[in-house]
Amino acid sequence: MTTDQRSFLNSLWDFFCSLKLTMSLLITLAATSIIGTIIPQGTPPQEYLQQISPVKFKLYQALGFFDMYHSWWFILLLYLLTVNLVACSIKRLPHIWKTITQPVTVLGSGLEKSLPNVVSFKAGGEPEALQAKVTALLKAEFAEPVATENDGAHHLFAQKTPWCRLSVYFVHLSVIVIFIGTMIGSLFGYKAFANIMEGESVAKVVTRSEKEIDLGFSVLCEKFSASFYDSGAPKEFRSVLTVLENGKPVPGYEHRAIIVNDPLTYKGITFYQSSYGNAGEYRFLVTDLDGKNAVPVTVPATGSATLPDGSSMHVLETTPDIAPFAPGLSGPAANIEIHGAGGASERVVVYANHPELNIEHAKQHGKGPVIHFKGEEKRMYTGLQVAKDPGVWIVWLGCLLMVAGIFTAFFLSHRRIWVRIQHGTVTMGGNASKNQAAFQLFFDRLADKLKTECSGEKR
Amino acid sequence: MTSSLLFNVTTLAYMASMVVFFAFLASKNKAIGLTGSLLAYAGFAVQTLAIALRWKESYDMGYGHAPLSNLYESVVFFSWTIILIYMFIELKYKYRIVGAFVVPFALLGMAWAQLGMHSGIEPLVPALQSNWLLYHVVTCFLGYAAFAVACGISIMYLVKAKSEESGGGAAGGLMGMFPPIRVLDDLNYRAIMIGFPLLTLGIITGAAWANYAWGTYWSWDPKETWSLIVWFVYAAFLHARFTRGWVGKRAAWLSIIGFAATIFCYLGVNLFLSGLHSYGSSKM
Numbered sequence: 045m046t047t048d049q050r051s052f053l054n055s056l057w058d059f060f061c062s063l064k065l066t067m068s069l070l071i072t073l074a075a076t077s078i079i080g081t082i083i084p085q086g087t088p089p090q091e092y093l094q095q096i097s098p099v100k101f102k103l104y105q106a107l108g109f110f111d112m113y114h115s116w117w118f119i120l121l122l123y124l125l126t127v128n129l130v131a132c133s134i135k136r137l138p139h140i141w142k143t144i145t146q147p148v149t150v151l152g153s154g155l156e157k158s159l160p161n162v163v164s165f166k167a168g169g170e171p172e173a174l175q176a177k178v179t180a181l182l183k184a185e186f187a188e189p190v191a192t193e194n195d196g197a198h199h200l201f202a203q204k205t206p207w208c209r210l211s212v213y214f215v216h217l218s219v220i221v222i223f224i225g226t227m228i229g230s231l232f233g234y235k236a237f238a239n240i241m242e243g244e245s246v247a248k249v250v251t252r253s254e255k256e257i258d259l260g261f262s263v264l265c266e267k268f269s270a271s272f273y274d275s276g277a278p279k280e281f282r283s284v285l286t287v288l289e290n291g292k293p294v295p296g297y298e299h300r301a302i303i304v305n306d307p308l309t310y311k312g313i314t315f316y317q318s319s320y321g322n323a324g325e326y327r328f329l330v331t332d333l334d335g336k337n338a339v340p341v342t343v344p345a346t347g348s349a350t351l352p353d354g355s356s357m358h359v360l361e362t363t364p365d366i367a368p369f370a371p372g373l374s375g376p377a378a379n380i381e382i383h384g385a386g387g388a389s390e391r392v393v394v395y396a397n398h399p400e401l402n403i404e405h406a407k408q409h410g411k412g413p414v415i416h417f418k419g420e421e422k423r424m425y426t427g428l429q430v431a432k433d434p435g436v437w438i439v440w441l442g443c444l445l446m447v448a449g450i451f452t453a454f455f456l457s458h459r460r461i462w463v464r465i466q467h468g469t470v471t472m473g474g475n476a477s478k479n480q481a482a483f484q485l486f487f488d489r490l491a492d493k494l495k496t497e498c499s500g501e502k503r
Numbered sequence: 504m505t506s507s508l509l510f511n512v513t514t515l516a517y518m519a520s521m522v523v524f525f526a527f528l529a530s531k532n533k534a535i536g537l538t539g540s541l542l543a544y545a546g547f548a549v550q551t552l553a554i555a556l557r558w559k560e561s562y563d564m565g566y567g568h569a570p571l572s573n574l575y576e577s578v579v580f581f582s583w584t585i586i587l588i589y590m591f592i593e594l595k596y597k598y599r600i601v602g603a604f605v606v607p608f609a610l611l612g613m614a615w616a617q618l619g620m621h622s623g624i625e626p627l628v629p630a631l632q633s634n635w636l637l638y639h640v641v642t643c644f645l646g647y648a649a650f651a652v653a654c655g656i657s658i659m660y661l662v663k664a665k666s667e668e669s670g671g672g673a674a675g676g677l678m679g680m681f682p683p684i685r686v687l688d689d690l691n692y693r694a695i696m697i698g699f700p701l702l703t704l705g706i707i708t709g710a711a712w713a714n715y716a717w718g719t720y721w722s723w724d725p726k727e728t729w730s731l732i733v734w735f736v737y738a739a740f741l742h743a744r745f746t747r748g749w750v751g752k753r754a755a756w757l758s759i760i761g762f763a764a765t766i767f768c769y770l771g772v773n774l775f776l777s778g779l780h781s782y783g784s785s786k787m
Contacts, residue, residue: 063742063745071735081729081776226721305716429718439710440711
């Protein structure tokens with residue numbers, strides 16, 4: 045390797061190790077993430093084109109703004125962040141590791157000058173006797189010290205929670221663990237959706253990318269029900285499901301009720317209550333004004349039907365009894381919307397028990413037709429979110445590591461105390477990796493006790 | 504006695520506390536400062552009682568859920584957590600004057616909730632019927648509150664730094680009341696040290712809940728994304744401490760920007776953007 049190459053690699057390495065890069069990446073990620081919260085993500089192109097000009101559309105599309113969290117440049121930023129935190133860790137870890145595993149146990153003058161807390165006092169007596177006293181005090185008040193003799197001086201060193209210096213690296217590691225978990229999830233898992241009619245079962249589900257997936261078993265929806273509070277707000281959506289293997293119910297997975305916030309998991313695949321609907325049909329009888337040419341018309345709940353005169357209708361809502369809404373009337377009624385062949389549309393309520401009102405309405409509005417409501421067959425279906433994510437536990441492991449790491453990094457501190465006994469002088473110094481103010485209080489109190497001990501005044 | 508009455512008393516107590524704190528700023532009289540703190544504590548005690556009472560009222564109505572389910576309840580809880588974190592910082596670090604810059608945030612929340620919002624207790628829609636609601640909301644708002652306190656301290660930092668630059672330092676004047684600039688920097692860091700782990704827990708409990716309810720722990724919903732933006736900003740703040748050129752004023756600005764992003768995450772997303780966190784809309 046030439047020196048040019050070497051210096052290039054060195055500066056590349058320094059670039060990836062720098063905290064300035066970390067700052068730029070975090071701020072860039074924060075700023076660019078805003079784009080995807082303003083531009084709707086993953087909407088069909090036609091809808092964007094109604095809002096913005098074709099030029100803008102092309103530009104945004106080229107920049108990946110319509111799926112920006114999966115765009116090449118956003119992923120690149122995340123990779124850079126990963127490389128940055130790995131490089132930072134590799135650069136700093138050996139030094140930290142040495143601090144933890146091979147602590148400086150001798151209080152030299154250079155170290156003494158670098159310490160924020162130092163006391164020094166004269167003490168009489170044999171150095172060995174003093175050392176024993178200091179050792180006992182440190183053991184009782186702080187941690188068991190290590191003794192070293194060097195150049196005729198007696199050194200003692202004690203420390204607490206040295207390993208908490210590693211917690212920052214666990215936080216960095218946790219980010220990588222979470223990324224690994226999400227990658228496993230996207231490679232080996234899927235998110236899909238299934239609509240199941242009451243009384244029917246499905247063995248295949250369709251993913252978001254419209255791929256069909258064979259479950260390997262089937263799921264039967266026995267019943268779906270929705271309940272509401274008096275205010276009309278939804279109270280509960282409940283599906284009763286049974287898992288079938290080769291057409292036979294699986295013991296323990298029969299008649300299982302699932303509601304929002306309480307899903308069903310079978311063989312690593314989880315079914316979540318997500319939506320519902322009515323796929324039943326409404327029956328009407330359509331006649332002329334004079335009651336002739338009666339034609340039964342069936343309107344599906346999810347669509348519309350064509351009437352004999354060429355117009356079409358669909359149902360907005362129905363009620364089994366109109367009485368609470370219209371005093372004096374009774375029986376089933378339907379609120380329908382009719383789209384005339386000319387493009388005009390109107391909304392009208394038609395009744396089952398009041399044919400005269402249906403005729404009167406038709407007369408008021410011209411030549412008909414007359415529409416009578418005849419009843420409905422409800423067929424509810426449940427909409428289930430289906431998910432398989434083998435990486436999710438790795439993500440939770442990463443989250444746990446992150447929280448534990450952040451708490452230890454913020455609230456634990458590596459505290460060290462050195463004592464040197466030399467020429468009848470006792471010198472104590474100490475420092476802490478966090479919360480200096482609290483350590484200073486502790487250190488001052490310990491120093492007072494040390495002076496009392498070494499002056500030999502026993503209580 | 505109803506919770507609603509007690510919330511009005513709380514609002515008045517915070518307002519009185521703020522006025523007294525401003526008088527403290529002007530007069531530098533220690534007794535006035537103490538009164539300001541005591542008024543804030545009294546308001547906090549009444550508010551605690553009111554939240555407990557509202558919780559009980561929801562059980563009496565047959566709904567039985569923690570009062571954290573809609574915008575009104577969350578704003579009230581936010582005020583409560585701001586005063587809680589302020590009390591913690593004040594009792595631990597003994598800088599009473601911080602109250603003058605923090606209590607107004609709590610007052611703003613209470614006043615907005617009491618005057619401008621529908622305060623009825625409503626039953627929970629299916630999506631919110633989960634114990635995760637409690638864990639998620641409590642951790643998030645404690646985090647937000649710590650950031651509110653940090654923002655107040657950062658404003659003090661910038662005001663003080665500005666006056667020192669223009670040579671108006673010394674012991675005299677209003678600035679004499681402010682803690683030294685080094686202490687403000689440290690307090691800012693400490694408040695964020697409380698907020699950041701809580702925000703992290705808030706995001707994780709939210710992800711766990713989403714995974715349990717919908718099967719997706721992260722879907723880049725605007726609310727989720729904004730919480731991550733807030734997390735990035737404060738992560739940058741924490742790294743700024745060790746980066747040359749980023750300590751001091753720039754860090755204070757990061758803290759203020761972080762709180763602005765927090766407020767947008769909390770309110771702006773619901774007001775301006777669409778998504779899953781519609782505060783008690785009838786979404787499933």
